[in-house]
Amino acid sequence: MTATPLLGGPTLPQRRELRTDLPGPKSRALLDRKVAAVAPGVGLSLPVFVAAAGGGVLVDVDDNVLIDLGSGIAVTTIGNSAPAVVAAVTEQVARFTHTCFMITGYASYVEVAEELNRLTPGDHVKTTALFNSGAEAVENAIKIARRHTRRPAVVAFDHGYHGRTNLTMALTAKVMPYKDGFGPFAPEVYRAPASYPLRDGLSGEQAAARAIGQIEKQVGVDNLAAVIIEPIQGEGGFVVPAPGFLATLAFWAKEHGVVFIADEIQTGFARTGDLFACEHEDVVPDLITTAKGIAGGLPLSAVTGRAEMMAAAHPGGLGGTYGGSPVACAAALAALRSYTEQDLAGRARAVEAIILDELSELRDDPRIGEIRGRGAMIGIEFVGEGGRPDPDLTTRIVAAVHAQGVVLLTCGTYGNVIRLLPPLSIPDDLLREGLAVLREAVRSV
Template sequence: MTLVDSRLSSDGRAHVGGPSLPQERRLVTEIPGPRSRELLARKNSAVARGVGITLPVFTDVAGGGVLVDVDGNSLIDFGTGIAVTGVGNAAPRVVAAVHEQVDRFTHTCFMITGYDSYVDVAEALNRLTPGDHDKRTALFNTGAEAVENAVKIARSYTGRPAVIAFDHAYHGRTNLTMALTAKSMPYKSGFGPFAPEIYRAPLSYPFHDGLSGPEAAKRAIAMIEKQVGAASTAAIIIEPIQGEGGFIVPAPGFLTALSEWATANGVVFIADEVQTGFARTGAMFASEHERLVPDLIVTAKGIAGGLPLSAVTGRTEIMDAPHVGGLGGTYGGNPIACAAALAAIESYEHDGLVARAGEIEQIMKARLSERQASDRRIGDVRGRGAMIAVELVDPATGEPDAALTSRVAAASHAAGVILLTCGTYGNVIRFLPPLSIGDALLHEGLDVVAQALEAA
């Protein structure tokens, strides 16, 4: 039985992750168990109805590749808090850094009195993000907040109003980011009107459109030029691999062509790497797969091992466009979150997690592609690193099969695997295991999903 700590496990890999938990799937009650059902009843009486829970179990402790609920069930974690705990839950480096910072001070507001960890994180992001040009960084709390500030910065720099987002995009739940987000339910329905001057262009979606990257880019650029105009466009914002939209990987050349068009027309190119950043895709940032150098890059989720932190990093001349005091926020770059981020970044760089994401990709794609060969309901297997998806379809028509997807997820949950779905049509199963997961647990989780698909 492998225990999670910072030593080498029996398979020779240095595991990083929370307390010494047995890395096993173990069910001692039905899912959810009695204590989780009790807490769910309390949640329903105390928490707003709009705050849902995908899998109604309540966590007691988590680490490595497992989450243990209050009933003692140990579940395989293929969700990582939606790609947040890439270094593992309660990762030792992160826990130690947080404890040390809490003992010193919890908050001053960086806009009132500064502290070194904010500067340290900014320097790390300036160094790590694509491109060797001069950069600056500003820190915030959430991905949506960082996206909003990236748009503010781009508009300040260009003096233009329009922002181009893409089909299937997800950029957040605030008013502006809901306007950027494509999917109505559950993110936008009933919450309008939304921020103006947001326009949507067609994405490269190889499974559905069959276009090459340059062909798909030509189609998108034609729409932008005809319906918006380059002279009115402040920014293009795009996820290098779409997250909530279905883990869509654009065809090679699509992102590069958009970036080149943006540069030629004085448009700021923003890469939203909130979900794809920090080793998740087998590179520190997904932009690197296309040798893409964004003008601005937005990060959050995996940046701080579970603590709320986000950032906008980019070219100095663009980042410095807003006036002094124009960027900030009471909690942005909180010292505890900054300490956690520095520890998480150390893990990404020194614990082999970029390479580990590549290993996870090889295992998952091999298993899922083998399954696809004998199951016509699996229309597509795609993704990079530890960000892999299967798109489920009706084999007779090729239409999205959201009902099948829901059944597979529910059966996986009942069998002790935390599994998330996504996609504009609700027919994509996404796999986001922590980079600290061991091979045996990864295979077992895939076995459970395969059994759920068979039963469905």
């Protein structure tokens, strides 16, 4: 097995190794402290506590080495504690940690904006604003669209997920656990049906016509500021829309002066085998929101878009105390260089090939409705009789995989999808080992 060096730290063996049952005694002690000290609304999917991470592994406080197939929900795409990111952050922290860019500027904010303007889809003139989280980016994209169009309404889609703040909860389709009891929500948010080929059987053009018809009838284009959609839906179940759906929707939006916002917070930065998922469909959004993989694990997000739209917000209308932190910007510059210089989009396509090969023998299992996705973003949807979602089976399979020291996540409106989001730094043999554990769990549960 290969090992991964952590700058300033130990070399982590890239092999699964369980010294205790999971969780181990030190993790259980920390879990007791968590229950006493942390609000219960903050959940914990796998009750282990991490002491170190890198490559494709997490090492917990009991010295168990777990295979990481989650990347902190697609955040550590380039690998945890990637040496280039660690070096950039260490250098920046030694110089200064904060000034607030709205008070006194610094070059790294400008440099990140320049890189995003260059890398995001389309060759039109763009500008960028930086924030802290994906939800902040989404909120600010909506602000910009409303200011630009002078219209109030926004359309999001079935199965979509956009965040946990008030406006982004309104945009998010799934009630539990994100919305239940937290209303009332922001007004003038409407929902349209998305393309879900497994469940609707429609072509992309047919699904787009269905959505557009509903929008025109229930909202009206003269009232509509923006449509916002994930090019591949994340929390909704790693749903890849039928070909033509996104392009048809984007063309219609352009024809009617509606801002087309691509939420690439989970799909962005090489995750799907292109730098951005929109590129698979040759779709150029007006505004694009990014976060997660942007800065190698540090909190940073962005809205990048057509310069004339971005200019609609008056000076002082965008920003925030921590938005575009100099430490996060240093990390982002190192991460963005890694994506391009190391061809990590190509690496994501190689990861996809391994995943599909290792899971190929499961395709005939009648409990699996579909294996779908792109790049290092693959979902497995589990179904019961009549194709109905089977969240109970999904939960039991994930529990069995967790017990064997492999970190997996679930998703889906119905809770019946396992999502695979390995870091692109994971060695091939370790990835195959983790997938073998998953295969065995599917067989045995």
